[in-house]
Amino acid sequence: MVTRVLKFNHSGLSDFMIQRATAMILTPYTFLIMGFFLTTSEMDYGKLVEFFFSLPMQVANSLAMLAIVAHAWIGMWTIGTDYLLEAHAGKHANFIRSAYQVVCLGALFIYLVWAFRLVWQF
Amino acid sequence: MLCRSLEVDGSLRGLRQAHNASVSISNIGVKRMKTERPVNLNLLVFRFPLAAIVSITHRITGVILFAGVAFALYAFDLAVASEQGFVAAKALVAHPLGMFVLLGLIATLTFHIVAGLKHLLMDFHVGDTVEAAFYGSIAVIVLTIVITGAVGVTLW
Numbered sequence: 092m093v094t095r096v097l098k099f100n101h102s103g104l105s106d107f108m109i110q111r112a113t114a115m116i117l118t119p120y121t122f123l124i125m126g127f128f129l130t131t132s133e134m135d136y137g138k139l140v141e142f143f144f145s146l147p148m149q150v151a152n153s154l155a156m157l158a159i160v161a162h163a164w165i166g167m168w169t170i171g172t173d174y175l176l177e178a179h180a181g182k183h184a185n186f187i188r189s190a191y192q193v194v195c196l197g198a199l200f201i202y203l204v205w206a207f208r209l210v211w212q213f
Numbered sequence: 214m215l216c217r218s219l220e221v222d223g224s225l226r227g228l229r230q231a232h233n234a235s236v237s238i239s240n241i242g243v244k245r246m247k248t249e250r251p252v253n254l255n256l257l258v259f260r261f262p263l264a265a266i267v268s269i270t271h272r273i274t275g276v277i278l279f280a281g282v283a284f285a286l287y288a289f290d291l292a293v294a295s296e297q298g299f300v301a302a303k304a305l306v307a308h309p310l311g312m313f314v315l316l317g318l319i320a321t322l323t324f325h326i327v328a329g330l331k332h333l334l335m336d337f338h339v340g341d342t343v344e345a346a347f348y349g350s351i352a353v354i355v356l357t358i359v360i361t362g363a364v365g366v367t368l369w
């Protein structure tokens with residue numbers, strides 16, 4: 092049995108929906124970014140800054156980062172609860188899984204702060 | 214008469230044996246449930262069909278992307294910091310190792326999105342038969358290679 096150590100995941104169904112909703116945000120966002128790099132000839136510093144620090148792109152980048160945090164947290168949590176069980180990870184599995192979850196959350200928190208500082212620096 | 218009673222006795226014994234056997238089987242089941250529940254994730258005993266390989270690769274690409282966000286943030290940080298930073302970021306992705314990482318991440322993201330969209334279609338029961346999943350998996354692999362190739366050629 093998976094013992095829930097961190098009780099963030101109140102409902103599996105809402106996680107499922109959030110993971111799909113965030114995927115539907117991240118897919119057009121990826122197209123947007125790829126489209127910019129693919130269609131901009133002679134990329135230079137000015138074009139890059141002008142594009143990324145327009146208000147709509149600042150909002151889009153912030154939204155995308157929030158989506159990544161939610162999506163990746165649910166995804167990494169799912170993977171942890173699939174493999175970091177006593178059957179696979181030994182009798183300290185609960186501890187290992189909690190540590191793993193803390194590392195994932197910590198990394199995502201750093202990503203979030205880093206991204207928001209970058210996006211809103213100008 | 215004697216013969217019949219023997220017969221009845223015999224069949225009863227058979228029945229009891231069968232019953233005992235089934236009781237002990239279900240006992241094993243109960244014991245298993247409580248002590249060591251069956252685990253279906255022993256990756257070493259599975260034989261993987263293509264759809265399963267695509268599925269596990271989707272998972273692996275998710276983990277790579279999780280780490281890849283750090284690379285993307287680092288490169289973006291560098292590129293927008295200053296004119297010199299932009300030149301340094303350009304040099305970073307022109308370097309074979311940087312190019313390998315960037316192209317690898319593009320391929321990873323492409324696979325994750327294409328396989329993810331297929332996953333979403335299957336959530337709506339589009340293409341979720343065994344046969345469709347096989348061709349869908351081939352489509353995921355081909356699309357990933359084609360899109361990554363096209364993006365790579367256009368960027369460099």
Ligand code: HEM
Nearest residue numbers: 114117118163166167169272275276278279326329330332
């Ligand atoms: C940087 C961006 C992304 C990261 C770090 C990421 C990471 C992950 C991770 C770790 C998982 C869990 C995998 C599993 O449980 O097997 C996952 C699942 C998923 N991802 Fe992403 N992902 C990203 C972007 C996207 C995008 C753009 C899509 C668009 C289609 C997408 C679609 C999905 C779907 C549908 C699932 C659920 C799979 C399932 O329920 O088994 N992801 N993602």
